[in-house]
Amino acid sequence: MVKYKKINITMVFAIILGVIIGSYSINYAISNNIFDKRTYKINKKSQLMPVEINGIITEENFNPAKVYQAIEEIDSLDTTRANNTEAFYLDYEESLEAVKNNADLIVVGKVIEQSEYGEIGIKNTIMVTNTIKGKAVDEIYVLKSGSLSDEDYILKEGKEYILLLGDQSKSGENTYFIKGGEQGCFLIDDGVLSAKDAVMDKELKNMIENENESMKSGTDQVKTMLDYLR
Numbered sequence: 001m002v003k004y005k006k007i008n009i010t011m012v013f014a015i016i017l018g019v020i021i022g023s024y025s026i027n028y029a030i031s032n033n034i035f036d037k038r039t040y041k042i043n044k045k046s047q048l049m050p051v052e053i054n055g056i057i058t059e060e061n062f063n064p065a066k067v068y069q070a071i072e073e074i075d076s077l078d079t080t081r082a083n084n085t086e087a088f089y090l091d092y093e094e095s096l097e098a099v100k101n102n103a104d105l106i107v108v109g110k111v112i113e114q115s116e117y118g119e120i121g122i123k124n125t126i127m128v129t130n131t132i133k134g135k136a137v138d139e140i141y142v143l144k145s146g147s148l149s150d151e152d153y154i155l156k157e158g159k160e161y162i163l164l165l166g167d168q169s170k171s172g173e174n175t176y177f178i179k180g181g182e183q184g185c186f187l188i189d190d191g192v193l194s195a196k197d198a199v200m201d202k203e204l205k206n207m208i209e210n211e212n213e214s215m216k217s218g219t220d221q222v223k224t225m226l227d228y229l230r
Helices: 002-031 096-102 198-210 221-229
Strands: 035-042 048-050 067-072 105-117 121-133 139-145 160-167 175-178 185-189 192-194
Touching: 096 160, 096 198, 096 221, 105 139, 105 221, 121 160, 121 221, 139 160, 160 221, 192 198, 192 221, 198 221
Parallel strands: 035 067, 139 175
Antiparallel strands: 035 048, 105 121, 105 160, 121 139, 160 175, 160 185, 185 192
């Protein structure tokens, strides 16, 4: 009986301590202006949206220093659309045309260096070989969440890509993020294009089917895509 009393007292003490620490953390966040007092909802595209106003939290305007309070919508999330994306912080689009129109920079480039950025991010250094839209520079930086040990990470050192990017200059000069999480990234492998995002993959396949035999064989895929993106 004494043993059970000790266990119960320990559990009660742990619960009380947890409540005190939790309350302190929230009060600290509020007093230091890092608690976002608005309520957010997660829509079907896995985007974080303020309930009170019409808007979406994207990688561009997400502030990792703030505490966001989110509620999930009653309707279930479309997990196939949200697969391989950045949780709530995406400006996910329904078409390549929309991604193209909303991109601040479109380039062809090779990943020449990767390094950890913050706790969950990677800074990718891109050597630009062709600028289709936006300011032309020789080198840019693309910030993307993930781990260098992740075999499925969308950008690989030494590989070449067509990138549709959004401006993230608040994180540094010539710094960008991939539009739509992974939508704005097309791997170039021996002249053949591929996309990890399901919507972009479908659009790419439709583009190939509607073009001539040279694009189907891979010899003209990059040129045709770049002509479309100009």
